[in-house]
Amino acid sequence: MPDHICSVCKQPAENKIKTRWFCHEHFTSATHQRPHAWRSFVLLIIAQIVFVGLVYLLDAGIKPVLAGSALVWAGVLMALIPAAIWMVFFYLQDRIEPEPKGFILAVFLLGGLLAAAIGTPLLENIFHISKWIYADTAATILGSILVVGFSQEFLKYAAVRYSIYRSAEFDEATDGVIYATAAGLGYATLLNIQFVISNGGVDLGASVIRMAVVALAHASFAAITGYFLGRAKFEQEPIWWMPLGLTLAATVNGLFNWMRGRVVQSGISLTSASSNPWMGLILAAALAIITTGIILWLVRRDIRSALASETGRLS
Amino acid sequence: MKLYKVNRILVMVVILVLVSLACGTSNPPVQTQAPQSQPTPTNPPPPKPNDNGQAGSSRTDLIAATVQIYGLVTINGQLSPIYSGSGTIISSNGLILTNAHVASPASQGDTSDEPDALAIGVMDKEDKPPVFLYYANVKAVDGYLDLAVIQITSTMDGAYVDPDSLNLPYVQMGNSDDLHVGDHIDIFGFPGIGGDTITFTDGNVSGFTAEDGIGDRAWIKTDATFAGGNSGGLAANDAGYIIGVPTIASSGSEGNITDCRVVQDTNGDGELDSGDTCIPIGGFINGLRPVNLALPLIKAAQSGQQYASPFGGSDQPTSNGSGNEAFGQITWYTGSGGADCEMVDQVSSFASGTYSMAAAFDFSGMTDGEPWAEEWTVDGDVLYSSDYVWNLGRQGTTYSCLYNETQPMPDGNYHVEFYAGENYDRLTQGDVTVGGGGGGNPNPNVDQGVVTVFGQVYDVNSNNPLPDAEIYVLNPGTTYANWKANNYADADIYSFTTSDYQGNYTLPDKLALNIGYTFVVYKDGYSITFGDDLVWTVQDPLDYQMDISLSN
């Protein structure tokens, strides 16, 4: 008779990954490989850039005259689009068992609400970030990592960890990345909406670049946390595993912020503009591609080793 | 199980929605409170209706209606006090009753102390010094009676004040003819220059003094004792009506020497000594001028008519002039120094270290008794001005001296104007330099610069303009790193401006060609942005647009 029960569904279990036991169904899903995940992500990032280009050209060409609340509403709408593009890609994934749309949306909203309720007030009203973080390079880097990075990444982590993490729906290694990315997108979307509203409306062509940068960046940082979360659920990890993941995400967040500031703001000159936001987009796209590439490769390696060791055990 | 999990998520979502609504998604800029010290209400109590038979003012109201008056003269470009006195507000729209020697010493013949402005300090709290809020103009003055009525006209920064909007606390007029010997009186005033709060003393009517031409109640004698600064202040009866004006004899009258103290560094040399103007604050009191004597002045002030004193005196102008007054061109002479200055040698300019200078001119068509005045300015700042009554006859030559007893006249471009007649028409003016004229051009590059740089400062992520950005241009050859190492010294700055509410800026100083200037831009919420060694060449337009985009 079976001695072990599945750590996901509590049914009798016969397979194990490292020290955890899984029933056959959930073992299969836990080690499910997505053959085209990498390609999908790259296509997704390209879609974002295409979206930016389209809006930019449309704005330059048509020059829509929007003012007042109409401009604000248009900006808010536009802030939702990068997230929508990501969502569409999630649902188009080739899947054995798609995630319930409701859950992804719920985590997305949770990420956004945490940003509004805790993230932004903490940074603006308690830490007064804008007053000191630009003092010099050391202030920018340390401040971005310790204050901005940790607070933002912790909130995205919490949006997954304290909601969907324990659920049976969280049953794949890549689920960690997916849900965390959804939380990151929710966070980013809310930041973009706040950007539109606090500026009383923004120029659509100019701001779409910034919105895509924010979306790509926050999704990438969150993906790092998501990878660590995913492995923590399916393999027993030491106590420092998750904290390491969060610290890594926060550090990447802080360093990206600093680097983006450096590449976008180039200084006053007669021959060129003093800042170039497209450089920020290139940096964000590079970050997203590299991060997701590394993570997907790591996930694939984990699954392969889990399958190999299980095969070895059973034979 | 699934339902339970979804419910938990839902609960968290609802809580967070509520919290974020409370915090607000649009996070407006941080609202700060006013400083901990809450502003004390300075709105005076609503004015009492001026009906007959109504109750007079309470002591609090009497205190609120007593004001301190400073006579101000322009010294080193700023109005500074040279004497102080007190006054009483007698109407809610800013009419104040005081002594003539407080409002206009020239009305009693003392033209050298005639102020350029009168500052009115009102009571905010009893235990604090008065706060100077308004300027006032003389409306009616009688040097013989030593009474004057002045009207508040503007705030201290020069903004016009609508008298009907003032709603100041005021004291109602009593009837000084109804006073009896032994009646109790309260006296309020400000005894000294600055820093002292309102003082109160009281006593009884000890008698009356008569004067020819005025009547039996020319003076109210009292056993109350009070210091010189109370002059012009409030004497009220027990019912709270004003019945007299404490009047002090200041310097210039028969025999009463006043106490004169130096309290401000009026000559700006960093020391308080005899070189500074002293402020008379002492003396003894003759008594109170009965308030009924002031009624014709008050009536004239309220109706806007000119008040003519029935008591005459050579210190008052008695003629409006013929209308044919003429002054000739001014010629300059060195003076022999001091108040009795005499013309010595004619000069076309004065050397550094001159102590006195005389401006001479011919005159014709003048009438004895008509008003005339002079004003001296140096490099645009008023140095001295005074008005007088003419007594030099119909035509001739005269001169006016400007002198400094203890120190030489400062170098500069001097300008004098002389006025005469009812309307003080300017009849002549002259210019002369002391010490070779003013200083050199402080910004030697301004004349040589040719390019005007302008543009807009905006946020590149939103394309929104950025107001209040500070734009510095450093002297050629100074980089941002140099300036930073020099602790951002002022001496390295060539030009500076800020962007206006639409983000637009224009550099006030032109830039020269073919040399490198460093631009540094500060804006809160963005990192400091700069460009070292920017060079404009002959190919660039003379009006050069350079927009600056910032990113955060």
Next chain:
Amino acid sequence: MTESSSTSNTLSLGDRFSDWVVVAITLVALLAGWFFKSSVENRSVLFQSSAIQAQIPQGWHTGVPQGDDVLQVNDPLSTGFGTTYSVKVIPIEAGSAVGQAASLLTLQRGQLLTAYRVLEQKKVTVYGKPAYELSYVFVETDPNLTHGDLPNIVLGLDYIYLSGDHAVVVTYWADKQNFEYDLGRFQLFLKSLEF
């Protein structure tokens, strides 16, 4: 068969406590960030002259003192009106009351500053020294009327110390929205002031 952990779904040490460690590490990072923020904001540079000595905030610009001023520094990165500290030394009559210097100061300010209003004045003790505190408000406008600037409401705070035959006036001006926040930094400056 050997038994591994009794049930495979027991949370391990790592599982249970890693959550708390994550929370703890976040709080530690935020705390470290807070201290770092304080150290950045309180950075200062020594200013010395014949009259006074003080620690002024780093990165602020020093203006050329005029008239009675011995020190004038302002923050180029303030929102609205640039927060300014200034110190002036006024000769006064030896032995006179501190209110006299306050009165003269008020008279000068009333002439120079637009919409000047005194909010409160009182005697206080500042870091052990007796002083007179004057708080007021005025409106700062660009005297260049062609410059389309929106005027700023500025709150001011003066501390007047008597020192023999001089009065030392330490002034703090800040835009209404910055006054509370920047007051702490001013108090550090005030503490470091020696004359």
